[in-house]
Amino acid sequence: MQTPEQFTEKLKSAMGANLKTVAIYGSAAVGDRTRKYSDINLLIIVDKADVSVLKTMSPLVGAWVKGGNKPPIIVVENQIRRSQDVFPIELSDIHDRHRILHGDSAALSTIEFRPEHLRRQLEFELRSKLLLLRQGYLDAAARGASSEELMARSLSSLASLFRGILRLLGERAPSSTPQVLRLLQERVPIDADAWEIVWRIRQGEVLPRGHVADQIFDRLLTGLQNAVNFVDAYSAS
Numbered sequence: 647m648q649t650p651e652q653f654t655e656k657l658k659s660a661m662g663a664n665l666k667t668v669a670i671y672g673s674a675a676v677g678d679r680t681r682k683y684s685d686i687n688l689l690i691i692v693d694k695a696d697v698s699v700l701k702t703m704s705p706l707v708g709a710w711v712k713g714g715n716k717p718p719i720i721v722v723e724n725q726i727r728r729s730q731d732v733f734p735i736e737l738s739d740i741h742d743r744h745r746i747l748h749g750d751s752a753a754l755s756t757i758e759f760r761p762e763h764l765r766r767q768l769e770f771e772l773r774s775k776l777l778l779l780r781q782g783y784l785d786a787a788a789r790g791a792s793s794e795e796l797m798a799r800s801l802s803s804l805a806s807l808f809r810g811i812l813r814l815l816g817e818r819a820p821s822s823t824p825q826v827l828r829l830l831q832e833r834v835p836i837d838a839d840a841w842e843i844v845w846r847i848r849q850g851e852v853l854p855r856g857h858v859a860d861q862i863f864d865r866l867l868t869g870l871q872n873a874v875n876f877v878d879a880y881s882a883s
Contacts, residue, residue: 667691667749688718734759836869
């Protein structure tokens with residue numbers, strides 16, 4: 647299986663000067679990754695991304711994906727700043743949690759966001775995740791499956807949104823998910839205890855004795871609805 651560093655070396659050989667930056671972002675960049683539930687997220691910044699460039703990259707990315715990885719995100723360098731109003735959650739998370747494999751971090755270090763843009767995207771994403779969790783529960787129940795897997799797989803994306811809420815409040819978001827949960831619970835009743843149980847399940851632990859998966863799931867739904875309501879009512883002023 648290729649390492650991110652090996653993949654990056656192949657990109658450098660194939661793309662030359664068009665390849666500006668390659669970065670790992672998210673949990674794998676800060677040592678918070680779990681092998682079963684976390685992906686290796688790569689960001690590739692290029693000077694141009696027309697069809698000829700994509701064709702050059704295609705066999706390399708194909709081999710990377712066949713190794714069990716997600717396809718990388720490919721962005722054109724001069725478009726990053728222009729995307730900050732529509733992708734404030736993703737870009738601010740990349741800004742705070744990345745490790746450079748090639749090039750420099752100049753394009754990432756200048757990322758900024760306006761609170762109204764962040765608030766709007768947070769509300770959309772949180773409401774969407776709440777709907778998806780309800781759908782996921784119904785699907786798991788119909789298959790006779792436990793909700794534990796659903797909860798474990800949902801934590802990574804929701805932790806990103808929770809970090810976004812902290813940024814909206816002017817807080818510096820910790821890299822550690824448990825720290826994010828504890829800090830946010832001081833402002834929003836998200837039930838950090840329930841989420842920490844899910845975090846431990848992601849680490850390979852079993853559901854603690856005396857706890858029922860459906861009861862934990864219910865606490866998560868309640869906390870997530872509280873987060874939706876908080877962001878919906880939030881005013882930067």
